Structures are given as C-alpha cells and as structure tokens.
Amino acid sequence: MSRTLEVKVLRQADPHSGSHWETFDVAYEAGMNVTTVMQRIAANPVTADHRDTTPVAYDACCLEEVCGACTMVINDRVRQACSALVDTLLADGAGVIEVRPMTKFPVIRDLVVDRSPMFQSLKRVKAWVRVDGYYDLGSGPRVTRQEQEEAYPLSRCMSCGCCVEACPQFNDHSAFIGPATISQAVLFNSHPTGKVDRDDRLAVLSGVGGIVDCGNSQNCVKVCPKDIPLTDSIAKAGRDTTTYKIRQWFGR
Amino acid sequence: MADQPVSPTQDKYYFLVRRLHSLTGLVPVGIFLCVHLATNATVMAPGEPGAMFQESIERIHALGPLLVPVEIVGIFIPLLFHTLLGFQIIFTSRSNAQQYRYGGNVRYMLQRTSGMIAFVFILYHLWQMHWFGAGLGGGAFELHDEAGVATGAATTAAAIQSAWWVVWAYRLGIVATVFHLANGIWTSLITWGITIRPNTQRVSGYACTALGVVLCAVGLGALRGFATFDVTSADPEAVMSSGTRPAERG
Numbered sequence: 001m002s003r004t005l006e007v008k009v010l011r012q013a014d015p016h017s018g019s020h021w022e023t024f025d026v027a028y029e030a031g032m033n034v035t036t037v038m039q040r041i042a043a044n045p046v047t048a049d050h051r052d053t054t055p056v057a058y059d060a061c062c063l064e065e066v067c068g069a070c071t072m073v074i075n076d077r078v079r080q081a082c083s084a085l086v087d088t089l090l091a092d093g094a095g096v097i098e099v100r101p102m103t104k105f106p107v108i109r110d111l112v113v114d115r116s117p118m119f120q121s122l123k124r125v126k127a128w129v130r131v132d133g134y135y136d137l138g139s140g141p142r143v144t145r146q147e148q149e150e151a152y153p154l155s156r157c158m159s160c161g162c163c164v165e166a167c168p169q170f171n172d173h174s175a176f177i178g179p180a181t182i183s184q185a186v187l188f189n190s191h192p193t194g195k196v197d198r199d200d201r202l203a204v205l206s207g208v209g210g211i212v213d214c215g216n217s218q219n220c221v222k223v224c225p226k227d228i229p230l231t232d233s234i235a236k237a238g239r240d241t242t243t244y245k246i247r248q249w250f251g252r
Numbered sequence: 253m254a255d256q257p258v259s260p261t262q263d264k265y266y267f268l269v270r271r272l273h274s275l276t277g278l279v280p281v282g283i284f285l286c287v288h289l290a291t292n293a294t295v296m297a298p299g300e301p302g303a304m305f306q307e308s309i310e311r312i313h314a315l316g317p318l319l320v321p322v323e324i325v326g327i328f329i330p331l332l333f334h335t336l337l338g339f340q341i342i343f344t345s346r347s348n349a350q351q352y353r354y355g356g357n358v359r360y361m362l363q364r365t366s367g368m369i370a371f372v373f374i375l376y377h378l379w380q381m382h383w384f385g386a387g388l389g390g391g392a393f394e395l396h397d398e399a400g401v402a403t404g405a406a407t408t409a410a411a412i413q414s415a416w417w418v419v420w421a422y423r424l425g426i427v428a429t430v431f432h433l434a435n436g437i438w439t440s441l442i443t444w445g446i447t448i449r450p451n452t453q454r455v456s457g458y459a460c461t462a463l464g465v466v467l468c469a470v471g472l473g474a475l476r477g478f479a480t481f482d483v484t485s486a487d488p489e490a491v492m493s494s495g496t497r498p499a500e501r502g
C-alpha cells in the first residue's frame with residue numbers, strides 16, 4: 001500500500017529571522033518515526049507544492065530516547081522525534097503531522113534549539129557529586145537498597161527539556177529554573193557524598209526563580225518521557241527549603 | 253529563564269514573601285471565608301427570621317471600637333497583600349491549558365481565573381455591603397435602624413434582592429472563591445511539602461473536594477436564605493432605601 005503523509009514543519013533560517021510553515025508529502029513506511037520522516041525530507045527537500053527548499057535542520061543522536069537531542073513539539077505535544085512513531089500519531093487521530101521547535105529555548109535553525117539554559121541552571125544547583133582529589137578516598141558510604149530505589153528514577157533525566165516546555169511557569173516573564181533542575185538538586189541532596197553541598201543547592205532553590213515559582217500545574221510529570229517523579233521532588237524541595245530558611249533565620 | 257538582574261535583597265526575601273502569600277490565603281483569608289459563609293448561613297436557622305444571623309453579627313460587632321482595627325489587620329491587609337502578589341504571580345505565568353489539557357493544568361488555570369473573579373467580586377461586595385461603600389451609594393448592610401430595630405438580615409436581603417442579577421453575581425462569587433480556597437489548600441499542601449507522593453496528593457484532593465462541596469453548599473444555602481427572605485417583615489422605610497442611603501453603623 002502506498003500512502004502519503006502530510007507533514008507540516010515550522011521553519012526558521014537562523015536565530016534572528018522569523019518563522020514560517022512548510023508542508024511536505026512524505027511516502028509512508030511501516031514503523032517509521034518522526035526522525036525517519038525528517039531524513040526522508042532531507043533526502044528530497046521539495047515542498048508539497050513542488051518548490052525546492054533547504055533540508056529541514058533537526059538534531060538526533062541516540063535514536064532510542066536516552067539523549068534528548070531530538071526533543072520537539074509534535075502535534076502540539078512536546079516529545080522526542082525518535083520515539084514518536086508515525087503509526088501512533090495516526091492512531092491518535094491526527095491526519096497531519098505537525099512539527100515545530102520547542103518554544104522555551106532559542107531556535108538555532110528549524111527544529112534545532114539551544115538547550116544551554118538547562119545546563120546553566122544545573123550548574124547553579126551544583127548538580128554533581130564533588131569528589132575532590134586524585135588520591136584514593138577509600139570506599140564510599142553505604143547506600144541502602146531503598147535509597148537506591150528512590151534515587152535511580154531521578155537519575156534518568158536526560159535534560160531533554162520536555163518538562164520546562166510544558167511548564168506554564170517557565171517562560172520569558174519569569175526567572176523559574178524549572179522542574180528538571182529542582183529534581184536534580186533533590187537527587188544530589190539525597191546522595192551521601194552529594195549532601196556536602198546541600199545548603200548551597202537549597203540556597204538557590206529558595207531564591208528568585210526557585211521552588212516558590214512552581215505553580216503546581218503538574219504538567220512536567222505528565223510529559224516527562226522518563227517518568228521521573230518530578231512532583232515528588234518539587235514537594236520535597238518545598239519542604240527542605242522551608243526548613244532550610246527557618247534554620248537560616250534562627251541562625252541554625 | 254529570563255535574565256533579569258536580581259538584587260541580593262530580592263533573593264533574600266523572595267521565599268518569605270511567597271510563603272506569606274500561601275499563609276495569608278490559608279489562615280486569615282481562608283478561615284475568614286469559612287466563618288463568614290457559616291455565619292451567613294444562620295439566616296436559614298429556624299425561629300424568628302434573621303434572628304440568629306442578627307445575633308451572630310452582634311457578637312462580632314460587640315468588639316466595638318476594636319472592630320475596625322481587627323477587620324483591617326485581620327482581613328483587609330492580608331487580603332490586599334495576597335491579592336497584589338496574586339496579580340504579580342498571574343503576570344509571570346503563561347497558562348497553556350488549551351494545549352495540555354491535563355486536570356492539574358486546568359485547575360492551575362482556574363486557580364488564577366477564580367482569584368481574579370474573587371477580586372472583582374470582593375470589591376463589588378464590599379462596596380455593596382460594607383459601611384465604607386456608603387459614601388459611594390453602597391454600604392447597604394445595617395445592623396440596626398435609627399430606632400434600634402434589628403435590620404441585619406433584612407438590609408442584607410434587600411441588597412441581594414435589589415436586582416435580578418445580584419443573586420447571580422453572588423453565585424459566581426461564592427463558587428469562584430470556594431474553588432479558589434479548596435484548590436488553594438490542595439496546592440498549599442504541596443507547597444509546604446506535606447503531601448509528596450501522588451497517592452497522598454490524590455487523597456488530599458478528595459478531602460479538598462469534599463471541603464469545597466460542603467462550603468459551596470453552605471454559601472449557596474445562605475444566599476438562598478437571603479434571596480428568599482421576606483424583607484417586608486422588617487422596617488419598610490429602612491428596607492426601601494437601603495440600597496442608596498448612607499449607612500450609619502449600628
């Protein structure tokens with residue numbers, strides 16, 4: 001069966017120019033995902049009304065939903081192009097496949113965005129474990145099975161940006177650092193060695209753009225492709241920042 | 253996300269101010285709303301119409317000269333603070349409930365909408381009932397007339413019956429504020445880190461829904477009581493002119 005897909009892409013030549021829609025006809029293949037669709041467009045960059053155009057720029061790397069590079073807004077919902085199966089989109093009732101870049105990050109070209117704001121805020125909360133020195137530190141502290149089970153889901157974050165894209169509080173009128181960063185701060189605060197920097201992280205989380213800027217819409221947890229319990233982390237951060245601030249005011 | 257410069261003072265008090273927003277919504281304003289609606293519901297008490305309502309308000313007005321400072325410190329200042337910050341919060345949010353139609357997202361949008369409805373309703377309501385609306389043609393509520401006859405329920409009822417749409421304005425105001433409080437309690441339990449797991453949040457959701465339904469019933473019941481109150485049973489002169497005459501405090 002030969003079948004043609006109508007694919008609409010929001011194009012933008014560079015960070016400073018405006019955007020416009022282009023429509024492509026792409027031959028359907030069984031099991032194809034949106035990254036395949038972009039590959040087919042790149043192989044034959046001709047619009048549906050037979051005009052030559054440039055290949056659509058897009059990012060992809062792992063092709064198995066672990067790197068987050070291919071995150072974009074597909075049929076009005078933010079997700080990874082590599083795991084967005086065309087069959088699923090069609091089964092969801094979509095006649096057209098509509099693809100646009102994420103709106104919360106600067107566009108570099110077409111579907112490629114600059115996610116460095118995510119990495120900047122990870123740096124602000126020191127989302128790492130400080131292991132100082134190149135000498136043998138001996139074996140690390142013991143981590144119980146239960147602690148591992150709490151921490152592992154949080155560690156799956158790939159900084160893809162889905163959660164902040166869907167977050168109504170993360171926008172250019174607010175300084176909010178976003179749910180992914182809050183969750184990473186909670187993860188490293190729970191780590192026996194990471195705890196050393198606990199108060200530094202809580203200081204950032206209780207400042208401007210911190211936890212109080214969350215409005216509890218819980219979109220983040222709904223769209224996270226890695227099923228990270230973001231709202232658990234948000235509530236924990238709410239509790240920990242409160243006790244942190246009380247300690248600060250009363251001179252600990 | 254936005255790179256606005258942040259002063260250290262702003263950074264220091266940001267958390268405190270936002271926690272106070274949550275607290276003012278809960279404690280002075282939230283509790284006031286519950287007590288206020290319950291007091292108003294006494295209009296439906298059996299016996300002499302409006303007598304128990306009159307008695308409840310008299311008990312509050314027994315504060316005498318302390319009443320005004322108590323109202324200002326206990327209600328108006330916290331409410332004003334909560335409202336001003338509420339608008340600031342609304343201006344920094346970008347609702348996307350059209351695009352992501354999840355229950356939580358719709359409630360997030362409604363929390364903001366109901367806050368704005370509450371704001372308009374409270375302004376109208378204070379103008380209409382409270383004595384400081386008197387100079388502006390409102391201030392209908394009077395505890396007693398010149399002769400000292402109890403007119404609390406009658407003047408309130410007359411104001412609510414003064415036009416067909418007033419009852420609808422009150423219905424909207426009650427539903428919006430009660431939703432705002434019930435949903436606000438649900439979010440505040442997350443804000444303060446009391447409900448963490450999705451399961452706990454589901455249970456607190458049921459509890460807040462139950463509270464909202466009860467409070468709505470109390471508020472709408474009270475409203476019905478005033479809307480059907482026989483105003484002719486009170487001093488006709490006080491009632492007829494109650495919408496327009498500057499009120500003297502009882």
Ligand code: HEM
Pocket residue numbers: 212214215216273274275276277278281282285334335336337338339341342363364367368370371429432433435436437439440441443
């Ligand atoms: C009837 C009076 C009111 C009551 C009882 C009330 C109560 C509350 C409560 C309990 C919360 C939850 C706080 C939290 O999540 O920790 C809240 C949040 C909120 N209120 Fe009110 N409120 C009232 C009036 C208003 C008004 C007039 C506005 C102004 C538009 C407003 C705007 C907001 C906003 C925007 C939030 C969300 C805050 C956030 O997401 O952090 N409220 N309110």
Ligand code: HEM
Pocket residue numbers: 285288292309323327374377378381382383393408422425426429471472474475478
């Ligand atoms: C059944 C519906 C309601 C009725 C019959 C009613 C009646 C009244 C009356 C008669 C007063 C004047 C009391 C006095 O001056 O001592 C008053 C004051 C007030 N009402 Fe309502 N009300 C209703 C609903 C509401 C709602 C939903 C709110 C929302 C928050 C509200 C907020 C207030 C406030 C803030 C005051 C001034 C507080 C004060 O005087 O101490 N009311 N109300």
Ligand code: SF4
Pocket residue numbers: 068156157158159160161162163164179180183223224225226227228230
């Ligand atoms: S928390 Fe989930 S949605 Fe957010 S960046 Fe990490 S993986 Fe992506």
Ligand code: SF4
Pocket residue numbers: 163166167168169170178179213214215216217218219220221230231234
């Ligand atoms: S719960 Fe908070 S962080 Fe998550 S999407 Fe809603 S506002 Fe954003």
Ligand code: FES
Pocket residue numbers: 059060061062063064065066067068069070071080081082083
């Ligand atoms: S290419 Fe890595 S997540 Fe899609």
